[in-house]
Amino acid sequence: MKNRIYCGSTDLSQKGQVVLLAGWVQRVRNLGGLVFFDLRDHTGLVQVTPDPYHEDHDHLYETAIHLHHEDVVEIHGLVRRRPQGGENPKMATGLLEVVATRIKVLSRATTPPFLPEEADSVQEELRLKYRVLHLRADRMQRNFRLRHRLSQTVRRYFDENGFIEVETPFLVKPTPEGARDFLVPSRLHLGRAYALPQSPQIYKQLLMVAGFDRYFQIVKCFRDEDLRADRQPEFTQIDVELSFTEEPEVQEIMEGLMARIFQDVKGQTVPVPFERIPYHDAMLQYGSDKPDLRIPLKIADLSGIFASSEFRVFSEALAGGGAIRALNLPGAGGYSRKQRDDLLEKAKSWGLGGLVFLQWLPAGITSTVAKFMTPEQMKAAAEIVKAQSGDLIAIGADRNIEKLAVGMGQLRLWIGRELNLIQKDEHRLCWVVDFPMFEWNAEMNRYQAAHHPFTSPVLADLEAYADQPGKIRARAYDLVLDGNEIAGGSIRIHDREVQKKIFQHLGFTPEEAQAKFGFLLEALELGAPPHGGIAFGLDRLAMILVGADSIRDVIAFPKTTAALSLMDGSPAPVADEQWGELGLKRLTS
RNA sequence: GGGGCUGUAGUUCAAUUAGGUUAGAACGCCGGCCUGUCACGUCGGAGGUUGCGGGUUCGAUCCCCGUCGGUCCCGCCA
Numbered sequence: 001m002k003n004r005i006y007c008g009s010t011d012l013s014q015k016g017q018v019v020l021l022a023g024w025v026q027r028v029r030n031l032g033g034l035v036f037f038d039l040r041d042h043t044g045l046v047q048v049t050p051d052p053y054h055e056d057h058d059h060l061y062e063t064a065i066h067l068h069h070e071d072v073v074e075i076h077g078l079v080r081r082r083p084q085g086g087e088n089p090k091m092a093t094g095l096l097e098v099v100a101t102r103i104k105v106l107s108r109a110t111t112p113p114f115l116p117e118e119a120d121s122v123q124e125e126l127r128l129k130y131r132v133l134h135l136r137a138d139r140m141q142r143n144f145r146l147r148h149r150l151s152q153t154v155r156r157y158f159d160e161n162g163f164i165e166v167e168t169p170f171l172v173k174p175t176p177e178g179a180r181d182f183l184v185p186s187r188l189h190l191g192r193a194y195a196l197p198q199s200p201q202i203y204k205q206l207l208m209v210a211g212f213d214r215y216f217q218i219v220k221c222f223r224d225e226d227l228r229a230d231r232q233p234e235f236t237q238i239d240v241e242l243s244f245t246e247e248p249e250v251q252e253i254m255e256g257l258m259a260r261i262f263q264d265v266k267g268q269t270v271p272v273p274f275e276r277i278p279y280h281d282a283m284l285q286y287g288s289d290k291p292d293l294r295i296p297l298k299i300a301d302l303s304g305i306f307a308s309s310e311f312r313v314f315s316e317a318l319a320g321g322g323a324i325r326a327l328n329l330p331g332a333g334g335y336s337r338k339q340r341d342d343l344l345e346k347a348k349s350w351g352l353g354g355l356v357f358l359q360w361l362p363a364g365i366t367s368t369v370a371k372f373m374t375p376e377q378m379k380a381a382a383e384i385v386k387a388q389s390g391d392l393i394a395i396g397a398d399r400n401i402e403k404l405a406v407g408m409g410q411l412r413l414w415i416g417r418e419l420n421l422i423q424k425d426e427h428r429l430c431w432v433v434d435f436p437m438f439e440w441n442a443e444m445n446r447y448q449a450a451h452h453p454f455t456s457p458v459l460a461d462l463e464a465y466a467d468q469p470g471k472i473r474a475r476a477y478d479l480v481l482d483g484n485e486i487a488g489g490s491i492r493i494h495d496r497e498v499q500k501k502i503f504q505h506l507g508f509t510p511e512e513a514q515a516k517f518g519f520l521l522e523a524l525e526l527g528a529p530p531h532g533g534i535a536f537g538l539d540r541l542a543m544i545l546v547g548a549d550s551i552r553d554v555i556a557f558p559k560t561t562a563a564l565s566l567m568d569g570s571p572a573p574v575a576d577e578q579w580g581e582l583g584l585k586r587l588t589s
Numbered sequence: 590g591g592g593g594c595u596g597u598a599g600u601u602c603a604a605u606u607a608g609g610u611u612a613g614a615a616c617g618c619c620g621g622c623c624u625g626u627c628a629c630g631u632c633g634g635a636g637g638u639u640g641c642g643g644g645u646u647c648g649a650u651c652c653c654c655g656u657c658g659g660u661c662c663c664g665c666c667a
Binding site: 027029030031032033034035036037038045047049052068069082083085086088090091094097111112113114115118121122123124125126128175177178179180198199201223224225226228229231349351439448449450451452453454455550560561562564566 | 590592593595596599600601616617618622623624625626627628629630658659660661662663664665666667
């Protein structure tokens with residue numbers, strides 16, 4: 001529509017001018033003989049009223065009073081300053097109004113199940129069914145416009161740094177490792193299937209071998225796993241790979257990207273470089289491999305202080321090879337018995353056996369288990385968790401170190417929320433490095449790649465711990481923003497011999513490896529440059545940047561936690577005929 | 590696969606310690622009145638298979654079982 005201006009861009013500088021507007025009717029106020037309505041587009045609202053002196057006023061008035069919520073209209077009118085006393089300071093365009101000389105209804109709306117401006121208080125089920133109405137809401141419009149800016153910033157940044165965007169296939173070879181694949185049965189080759197890619201991992205490595213040197217792609221990925229607030233079966237990655245590189249270069253480029261993103265999208269300056277935290281330190285101090293550094297608390301180890309404790313919970317934890325760890329709750333010294341009991345219940349749900357509390361009251365440090373502790377021990381504990389008068393110290397103990405770490409990590413997050421220790425609009429980034437290469441999978445009775453099987457191990461570790469794979473470190477790194485893993489990457493294996501050893505540790509025979517990943521292995525023998533890269537979860541990043549609680553708020557047409565699309569009804573039943581064409585037969589439902 | 594929360598008018602919610610007349614309110618919707626409203630006001634009206642199925646009971650929105658949907662978490666997500 002030529003010469004159309006946006007509702008939110010109307011301005012007193014246009015006073016006296018005739019403008020053309022188009023949008024949705026938000027609200028009609030019919031005073032009888034006088035009628036106002038608010039016209040909305042994605043930029044905002046402006047008040048419109050029919051021109052009382054227009055030759056066709058009666059008709060204009062009739063049209064206006066019969067407008068409904070969400071009707072789509074086109075308005076010709078004169079911008080004018082509102083009469084004295086008629087201004088609305090709550091409205092961005094509240095000083096002016098548009099006196100309509102023409103109101104054209106472009107499309108009538110039936111009564112909507114909910115109004116866009118109220119969508120945030122409506123059940124998710126309805127919002128997903130009538131997604132267009134929710135997306136019309138101001139907050140969602142802003143979310144998607146921010147996401148757009150984010151994508152553009154990413155493209156610009158990588159382009160400026162010599163990266164090129166190359167598309168990789170969506171119909172790929174199914175991979176046995178990792179997440180469950182979405183399968184696409186082949187019609188031309190019955191009994192065979194493509195998979196939708198979990199990520200373009202192998203393909204981007206092939207691009208490195210192909211000499212593309214610096215690659216990136218903003219690309220959909222698919223994983224058939226259960227959903228979460230921050231997980232959808234289809235999601236978008238910013239996928240990046242570089243040749244002739246090592247960790248510091250990859251990390252530096254990504255730090256530059258994050259700084260640019262925060263500058264462009266939020267107008268915030270992010271200090272670089274980011275802290276590098278070894279995996280084991282992260283687990284010890286934060287109880288997580290994705291620490292939220294906005295919470296100014298670290299988990300302290302009290303095993304030394306209570307090494308000779310006669311308190312059974314402590315002595316048994318230590319005797320069993322475990323540990324005693326503690327967190328300070330600033331200002332919570334006055335917690336009532338009930339508050340402490342409630343916290344204890346939560347601790348159990350986090351996998352902790354329990355918690356022991358030390359209360360630092362004005363009179364001194366006390367505890368319900370004080371008889372098992374010396375005053376010196378309590379004082380030392382308080383010191384090591386950096387407690388002061390008025391604080392509460394929560395101590396956990398377990399013979400299982402991992403369980404204890406994770407439980408204390410949950411406690412730390414809870415404290416951060418409960419005691420409001422996180423500043424609004426504060427963001428903290430860090431790298432977590434030195435991940436273990438392998439994780440033991442008890443179910444399958446073998447080691448699994450913690451990152452993926454093409455991640456380079458620390459070569460010295462590979463030699464030194466040939467018989468203790470659990471100790472081998474990976475050259476992998478995760479980028480963590482406010483307690484969310486927003487990117488993960490690694491330096492890859494470019495040497496076929498190293499790759500063979502890794503497959504051995506994973507329990508693959510050479511034949512299996514060849515069958516699964518032969519095309520990559522062969523390419524690696526055709527002259528593979530050292531290379532490495534990273535992949536960002538774009539949706540998750542967008543979610544954090546817009547301050548949303550769910551990834552659904554930055555995905556236009558998301559699925560429910562049952563992986564259904566309530567809007568279009570997918571997945572949908574398929575006729576037997578169509579299954580048959582794929583060589584498939586329906587068994588149930 | 591497991592656990593928590595949840596489903597009542599178009600929407601958001603209510604419905605009295607173990608259940609009891611005609612399931613209420615606000616917003617929205619329909620109609621009347623109203624010339625400066627902006628959450629317009631005001632008067633009136635319509636609108637309900639209490640998600641669905643079963644059970645207990647003289648009687649179920651309420652209790653029990655099952656089921657479907659939504660949501661959050663654990664497992665899972667190389």
